[in-house]
Amino acid sequence: MTLQATRHPLRQRFDAALTDFIDRQDRTWPDGAPRGALDSLRRFILAGGKRIRPAFCYWGWRGGGGEDCPEVINAAAALELFHAFALIHDDIIDGSDRRRGQPSMHRVFATQHDRHAWRGDSLAFGRNTALLCGDLCAAWAEQMFHECGLPPHQIHQGYAAFALMRTEVIAGQYLDLVSSVGDDSVASALIVIRMKTARYTVTRPLQIGARLAGASPALCAAFAEFGDPLGDAFQLRDDVLGVFGDPAVTGKPALDDLREGKPTVMMGLARNVADRAQAARLASLFGDPELDEAGAVEIREIIRATGALDQIEQMIRVRTDAGLAALAAAELPPPVRTALTELAAAAVNRTH
Template sequence: MTATAPLPDTAGLRSRFDAELANFLDRQDPDWPDGAPRGVFRTLHRFVLAGGKRLRPLFCYWGWRGAGGADGTPIVVAAAALELFHAFALIHDDIMDGSERRRGEPSVHQLFADLHARSAWRGDAGSYGRNTALLCGDLCAAWSDQMFHECGLSTDEVHQGYRIFSLMRTEVIAGQYLDLVSGVGDGSVASALTVIRMKAARYTVTRPLQIGAALAGAGADLMTALAAFGDPLGDAFQLRDDVLGVFGDPAVTGKSILDDLREGKRTVMMALARDSADRNQALRIKTLFGNPGLDADGAAELREIIVATGALDRIEQMIRVRTEAALAALEQAPVVPEAREVLAALAAEAVDRRL
């Protein structure tokens, strides 16, 4: 394939992804089973279309363009399908983490728990919320598969990309389990880095890039080059995400800066802080970190310890090193020049952000 159409801007692409997601969801409306309450459908429609950076569809699209694929509706639809899988991952992750907010709104399980409580229904509101959200996530995963297969590309092209799509799904679920294991393990820097590579980094950058490239018929050399770019960039993205989870502005990120600390999320940053803490700092970390009753003052004390131990500075250095490695690999990657320029800009957007 050869690229012939003008390269659209990133904002325009995001709008096209959203339009295709809205079209797909609207087509599901008439097929919603008779007699089934429509609360799940309405909630998912709102959740999927309510914001999000659309990074995974963007990387998928530019993986396609980087491999020489031309712009067109089918690749936009295929890339947008990854956002439905992302919705599945977010909904389930919020349940497992006990996160009450997502994108500035109540998380899906919290929405349904609140509905149960307002309606004065029988049973436990929290259990109802979690169970309903699990079904919502499952439905998003099924819809993602459907949308990907119905994108309009040829059967052979879809099969080429679907192999990587399937690998991505397996890695995400395995990474989520590894995250659970790490929560009861040693909490080392090495184990935390393994979790972010499996659970988030490849799923955010590498696999979407490779899915797009595979759809375009890319060979092994390009797939390897995209991994050399995507893996360190995905790591840097997740390290930035962990920093924002503790030091970000909730009004901008849409998430509480207490959740990760209350949960005791085993991030690289916290592993570094523990490794460098003195005796008093270590005792305070043990007391405060993972305490579900942690308040704003306790969180502020933990942030001071993270800074004082040098953990924040070391994370920033790790982000810089990985970003530089990704950009160096991109320079050598056999992608079309226009795609290289856009991918470099996306790399900067992924790591230099407040969201």
């Protein structure tokens, strides 16, 4: 199978692998255990997402000399289960009610509690049940990765990068929490996005795929040179969409990040150059859990007026260009370089 022939159906192949894995969990679900969690997870995992992390993993494998095969599709798709874990927990921490245009997992279970008029606090039930679902996704990611079908020595090679990715994401989430109550500087926000999102979106998936294929340390280093700045650009775009995106397209309310007071690079830049009046309005509006659309419009106007939005767009361009320059210098088959260039464009030039 040629490289070109495998590019278009990748998402369908990842979805088929995930469906098969979840179907196998369905058959082994413990007798007597409520199936609501399993059914909700099935919908959440299969009903959305860009599958960008499995795609980078796949092309890391191909760049490392691996041939197309079902086994690497399984290994790459396992990253989507880890991503589901991260999203579910992130929504709980942030108090986000929507994800991918649908109620977030904790809201699904809180609504279920209300609908059945069960005893106790529906919000606590929703939160606790969603935590368990996120934990299950993390366990499933491990299982699917180790059961992908590749030889054990190859799985062991790739698992080192998988484990590092997992640690970085959790450490990054912790740093994000610390930053939200302490240091909300631009420098701190940049560290958070590198650890929490950038590396687990691009660099680590590429390296997992490459190491599964037995690639050289030089290629893994080249993938870091490409992936780190591109992953930063991906998250910077996400932060812009969180404030300026169309909720009908992003699938997430545009007020969430503003009500949460999320310490993003963009907000840090705005605060750094805001005049006294602008700073006072940001202090009053940003992080207000009751913020309405009129207040959000005012925040957006301040972000534009301070030049923070233009600065972020420049940062996205600079980091994307740096990543693409590193990609051009890497020793890769031309079709792999083309596929990664297209993935890079999709990661930063997006509306959701």
